[in-house]
Amino acid sequence: MVAGVELTYDTNATAMQMANSIFGNGVTVTGASYSGSNYSSAIYSNGDAVAGNVTPGDTGVILSTGQANRFTNNSSQSNLNTNTSRNTGGDNNDADFNAIAGTSTYDASFMVVDFIPTDSVMTMQFVFGSEEYPEYTNSVYNDAVGVWINGTHVPLSVANGGTPLEAINQSNNINLYNDNTSDQFNTEMDGFTVTMTLTIPVNVGTTNTIKIGIADVSDSSYDSNLLIAANSMQTSIVALDDQVTMQDSVTKNVDVLDNDINNTTGSLTVTHINGNPVVAGQTITLPTGQTVKLLADGTFDITTDSDFETTSFAYEIEATDGSGNVLGTDVGFVTVETIPCFVAGTMIDTVDGPRAVEGLTAGDMVMTRDDGPQPLRWIGRRAMPAIGKMAPIRIRANALGEHGELMVSPLHRVMVKDALAELMFGNTEVLIAAKDLVNDRSIRAVEGGDVEYVHLMFDQHQVIYSEGLATESFLPGPQTTKSFEAEIVEEICTIFPELDLATGEGYGPAARPMLKRYEAEALRKRVA
Structure with a gap:
């Protein structure tokens, strides 16, 4: 149990102020609007000091199906209210949210932003927290987070569409989930994700329109919140997903930076593994039992346990210049899977x-x-x-x-x-x-x-x-040539020379x- 300490909330922030807060390098905001109750959105700050293991950044925007400034409390105990809930004046039955939820939605809180990007891929770092956890996991009441770019829905998922946001909870994909039912985190939410990322295709040099928000699903009870990190909607750094196939109880070296995009003049380093700050030589044990060690060259030594499973974890990178100034950050995912036989x-x-x-x-x-x-x-x-x-x-x-x-x-x-x-x-x-x-x-x-x-x-x-x-x-998976033991890679690639050693592609669907x-x-x- 930890004490409750309030974030700083600006619930009077305009749509343009919120947009300029979350958009960063390589993007110019040209217009913004907000739909929802006036108390369901805010610019939050002081995150690193009071809730660094919860918020996706020190400052950013919070969109809520309830009251945004109830994400935390100012009490001797965090998570004081076990059923934080408010029926707001937000949009009910928004057509876009109904479509992705497959049912009626309520209390929607969302932004629509026009912007011009300088590159073709934009990312967004976010945390989803909800009072629906853990009682309503995998039910019709899982609240919905939605992102649409130029009218097209962008699924919020891990590993190239493999794991949707609603499949991250106390039972599934537990590496990406934080349980707060014992009040160990400074938030009123009973559960929340680690800092996640969304990769969004955009049109370079022309106006794009993005819709971002959250809504209650099936009823208006129990609040959920979407926190978007400041400056994280940017095109300068993109941490792309990695997929690794391993056997049990072995160690594999993985270069997660190899496929990441760096449009800055700085160099990339790994700063976090699954939300934990790391330095070279440090090892993080995942909730699922695997360990991930950061080496001096920026690669990971991943060691599997005896479990036969497929699991994902997150890592955060930043680009810095020669003076140590941070030029940008992003979050990527690594999915480790076993071999069917x-x-x-x-x-x-x-x-x-x-x-x-x-x-x-x-x-x-x-x-x-x-x-x-x-x-x-x-x-x-x-x-x-x-x-x-x-x-x-x-x-x-x-x-x-x-x-x-x-x-x-x-x-x-x-x-x-x-x-x-x-x-x-x-x-x-x-x-x-x-x-x-x-x-x-x-x-x-x-x-x-x-x-x-x-x-x-x-x-x-x-x-x-x-x-x-x-x-x-x-x-064989897309990373076969990087993931198997050297002798197996050599044997398979001798038999299948069409396999691309750089990408693992070339086998077929x-x-x-x-x-x-x-x-x-x-x-x-x-x-x-």
């Missing part, structure tokens, strides 16, 4: 009939759903203890149609066919990770002993049949839409 003993359909996966060799003709018999190009194997999240998923016979019993790795994707999938994802056939199909009855994790996982790779991503069930082949966990859950609920 079969379990030894699984029978794979081939032109010669079912064969054990561990007995296959390069050149064997395997039956595929889309292209008939195809030659196996590469096979990889690895044994490990079947413990915790590394334990295989057992799919009982006929659990997903007519097929035999099989075991696969937790992240190995299984093809699911359903008419609702076409309505939701544009295809009746989708790929879902085995761990997201677990029902603790016909599909469950099995611990104990050792397990050997096997990877099968073809000229392109394929749907093949294992024990009669449609499952995926190995799909996924055979079917690959659902994230929250998407799989949504489909299961609709089907149920």
